[in-house]
Amino acid sequence: MNPRIGAYNRISLDVQGEALGVARQQQDNAEQASRRSWQIVESYTDNNLSAYKRAVVRPAFEKLLADLESGYLDGFVAYDIDRLWRQPSDLERVIRIYEDKPSLVFATVQGDIDLSTSQGRTMARIMVALANKSSADSSRRVSRKIKQQAESGEPHWSRRPYGYTLDKTLDPIEAPVVRQMGEWFVQGFSYREIAWRLNEQGIRTRAGSLWDVGTIRQFMKAERFAAIRLHEGKMYDGNWPAIFTKEEWAEIQLVIDLRKLEYNGRPQSKKYMLTGILKCSCGGYLRGMTKRDAPGRPMRRTYQCPTSSETERRMDTCGGMCVDAGSLEHFIRESVLSRIETPELSDVVGTSSVDRERIAELRQESVEIKNRRDVLLDDYTDGTLNKDELKRTQERLSARKALIDTELDKLQRAQFNVSLNEGETAREAWMDRPDGWRRALVDLLINEITISKSSRKPFYDVDGKRTRFDKDRVQIEWKTDIDK
Ligand SMILES: [Zn+2]
Known part of the structure; x- marks a missing residue:
């Protein structure tokens, strides 16, 4: 039987008259659905509301979620992702439903995301993060020309960025440096350590100065290194070469999130190697x-x-x-x-293989738990959840988090303990x-x-x-x- 789905449309005023009409969205959604032999049984339209404004309630979105949960719908289509959610908590609510019912389907007209896989969820989270980033300054009037540039993947660089030449090819010296930063970062080096290592090797910034923590952090967050062109919350494929694949970049973003959690309220300086012992x-x-x-x-x-x-x-x-x-x-x-x-x-310090995949998985879950905790508090605040339910769920999440932390800690230690390379001495590794x-x-x-x-x-x-x-x-x- 063909999946019976909902079609979600939204019009917002914050794109200054350039929003597509609901009629146009409905038409695109219908085409998308029929291409997959899905049957639209109901349309859900929120009008003149900005998804970015947190306090705004979107009745159609709420009804859509309820209908997915009740089993009335087998999934839904939407015009694109930033029409759906601009808040991580909206996305997490959808993801929760999809996790409980893995058979649900989902598609957007602009680029596909598969919410049933962990990779698809990562991608969705990246898009929300990017949408948030752009919402913050979307009040700026953007010219037609810039929009067209974005859609064709043209970069919006006022000057040559590090890693690239003026004619948008990879700089043969700088691009490998960016790559190296990313590899070190995912391996567990801090921003500070990365800056120190680059400076030590005599590598300098474009301006010829020393690297600092702020610059490294900026680089790790910059979507241009994955050749992503961001415009008004939408991702376009840039027409310049990528230094990181989208998956690599997603992993870096995940590590950034996770470190934020790990160091939250725990300012430990690793400058002092021997503290605590x-x-x-x-x-x-x-x-x-x-x-x-x-x-x-x-x-x-x-x-x-x-x-x-x-x-x-x-x-x-x-x-x-x-x-x-x-x-x-x-x-x-x-x-x-x-x-x-x-x-x-x-x-x-012998040999043992490092389970990078498992580490990535656990990191992902750890971030998911953090997001869910935020959602819980939202639900409690707006009365969807009572105090007992809140407490029970929080306890369950904490227990799960503790298990993850233990396993992650063990794996990460293993990564540190055993990571002598072939032919490498402990002294070399120490350095x-x-x-x-x-x-x-x-x-x-x-x-x-x-x-x-x-x-x-x-x-x-x-x-x-x-x-x-x-x-x-x-x-x-x-x-x-x-x-x-
Ligand atoms: Zn003493």
């Missing part, structure tokens, strides 16, 4: 802090024992310990690497990998590091740079059960 002889955990030895001298990184008043639970700490971070981290690096080089431990890799290795081998007081200040050599550091102060408690 490094103790003062008084029992307190040392904290990473910068310090200036005298006015006018450069800042240097140190680990310090906090005074009692600085600790959360007023622990009885001495507050009188300070050790140079660069020297200590160098000493720990050398200790760890020489320990790995012993025959008994040479296999610790090349993200902070997370180094810390994972330290965690794998070391239980605790205790620093005791000392008044001696012998010279210590940090890769050719002389510092004052007494390595006899450092006591490393190695793990002994790592072979199991």
Whole structure:
């Protein structure tokens, strides 16, 4: 039997008279449906409402969702995606229904999205993200010419962007740099680390300056590297070469979302590799802090024992310990690497394949849960959900989230622990990998590091740079059960 579907139309005023009439949308929807042998049983039209304005209720959209849920419809068509939802929460509501009823069908007139696959959902989310981006400045009057340019995939560049030449081909030097950024980012390098690595290699921005976190972040979000031309919330295929495939770009966007969640309210600086494992002889955990030895001298990184008043639970700490971070981290690096080089431990960083696909899947689900939590709160606010239901669902989601986090954590650690390449030494890896890799290795081998007081200040050599550091102060408690 042919699927019985609904056709959704919407007219909004925010596109300044350039909106297509409902009649035109209806006609396109009908063509789309008949091409697939779907039967339109009802039309749903919201008039003169902007999907972007959050508070606006769209009665036809609500009825459409209800009819999908009740089984009256087997799916629906819509003119295009930004007529449907400009808010992630609208999309999540539709996705929820499609997840519960995998047999539902869905099509848009402008480009197809398959909501029954996780990839299709990712694409839909990207489009919503892009639509949101453009809604924010859609009040600007856009000329006919720019619109035509967009539709033909013509870029809207006021000057040559990084990665490309003036005649819209890939720049042979810059394009690989952008690609490399993306690869590092997905591998787990932070914006800061990526900037640092590029600067270290002598690579400079177009203006000839050093890379900074803001620029790297901007690059990772820029849709032009996937050859996507964005105009008024619609995606067009750009007529210039892509540096990332759309799938690669989608993964980068997912990682951005996920990191935002991970770091939410947890400003942890990885500049201090040893925090949480490094103790003062008084029992307190040392904290990473910068310090200036005298006015006018450069800042240097140190680990310090906090005074009692600085600790959360007023622990009885001495507050009188300070050790140079660069020297200590160098000493720990050398200790760890020489320990790995012993025959008994040479296999610790052995081989095991990294399940990239599973990691991507879990990341995706993690973002989905976050979005659903937002939707729940919306539903609760507008009365669709009562307090008990809200609480129950939140608990269920939290439990699922905890499971995902555990598995993700394990996989990501595995990724760090085992990612020695063929023929690569642990020392080489130490220099090349993200902070997370180094810390994972330290965690794998070391239980605790205790620093005791000392008044001696012998010279210590940090890769050719002389510092004052007494390595006899450092006591490393190695793990002994790592072979199991
Ligand atoms: Zn102390």
